[in-house]
Structures are given as structure tokens and as C-alpha cells.
Amino acid sequence: xxxxxxxxMVPKKGKTMVIxxxxxxxxxxxxxxxxxxxxxxxxxxxxxxRIHGAYNFPLSTFDPAFLPAGGNLLIVxxxxxxxxxxxxxxxxxxxxxxxxxxxxxxxxxxxxxxLKVINLDPAxxxxxxxxx
Numbered sequence: 001x002x003x004x005x006x007x008x009m010v011p012k013k014g015k016t017m018v019i020x021x022x023x024x025x026x027x028x029x030x031x032x033x034x035x036x037x038x039x040x041x042x043x044x045x046x047x048x049x050r051i052h053g054a055y056n057f058p059l060s061t062f063d064p065a066f067l068p069a070g071g072n073l074l075i076v077x078x079x080x081x082x083x084x085x086x087x088x089x090x091x092x093x094x095x096x097x098x099x100x101x102x103x104x105x106x107x108x109x110x111x112x113x114x115l116k117v118i119n120l121d122p123a124x125x126x127x128x129x130x131x132x
Contacts, residue, residue, distance in 0.1 A: 018089035020104035023113035026051075026076055035074045038067070039107075040088045049119045051078065051110060052131040059084045064092035078103040078110075 021029075029035040030053055037054040039046050046056040057067075059079070067075060077085035077092070077100060085102035092100045103110065111117060116130040 017093045017099040018086055019099055019101040020082075021076060021101050022104060023110045023115055026078070026103050026110070027113075027115055029074065029076070033073075035076045035101075036068055037076050037078055037103075038088075040077055040079050040084050041107075045080065047120070049107065049117050051107060052116070052118055052129060054078060059088055062088050062091065064088070064095045067092060067096075074101060076101045076103060079106045081106045081108050 026035070026037065030037055030051075037051060038057045039050055039054040040057055040059040040062060042058050042060060043056060046054075046058075050056075055068075075092075077088045079085040079088075079102075082102060082105045085106060089100040089102045105112070107117065118127060118129045118131070120126065121128055
């Protein structure tokens with residue numbers, strides 16, 4: 001009996017746990033410095049448009065063993081629409097045996113919620129950061 005209860009409480013490697021967060025959830029936690037936001041899009045996508053404060057860790061080279069140790073900070077993954085960040089979250093969860101979060105709907109949902117992004121001026125190539 002004890003063994004059965006214990007097995008229910010211990011996360012199993014291979015079991016994935018990815019939690020969807022709304023753009024508003026992520027923005028609030030990012031502003032409060034409660035999360036590490038990792039954008040899993042490719043470098044060219046990240047360079048042309050990104051959320052202020054996000055780090056780039058492309059899915060093409062994504063290895064969850066090298067995720068930053070955030071201490072008390074929650075790691076939140078993000079991409080363009082939520083598909084790649086969900087995949088990265090599943091990989092990370094399977095390896096680490098714990099929950100990971102991602103921005104449901106990605107940067108697309110972020111912009112649809114009226115939240116600002118860093119982007120490039122197409123005429124000059126200058127970086128436009130509304131948070132600066």
C-alpha cells in the first residue's frame with residue numbers, strides 16, 4: 001500500500017506536464033521578475049520580433065538538460081503559436097520529471113492581447129523596444 005501511494009507522488013521520467021499560461025499571466029509574472037522566459041523560435045525569428053526580457057534557446061538545438069537553473073523562478077517557454085514551446089515543454093518535463101509552463105498561443109497570442117514586442121524598423125533595421 002505504501003509503495004503504491006509513494007509511486008503516485010513521485011513524478012516519473014517520461015511523463016509530461018506542460019501548463020498553459022495566458023499572455024496576461026506571463027506578462028504579470030515577467031513584470032514581477034518571477035519567471036525566466038525562453039523563446040524557442042529560431043534566431044532569425046527572435047531577431048525580428050521578441051518579447052522584452054526573453055532569452056533565445058531554439059528548438060532546433062533545444063536540450064532541456066541545459067535549461068537555466070532558475071532557483072525560485074518559474075521557467076516559461078514561448079514560441080510563435082504555442083506548438084514548439086509545447087513540444088519543448090514536453091521534452092523538458094519528460095527529462096526533469098516536473099511541470100513546465102508555456103505561453104499558450106505564443107507571441108501571436110501575446111500581440112493579440114495588445115502586449116508590446118521588440119521588433120525591427122523595416123526601413124532602417126533599427127531595434128524598436130517599447131519597454132526601453
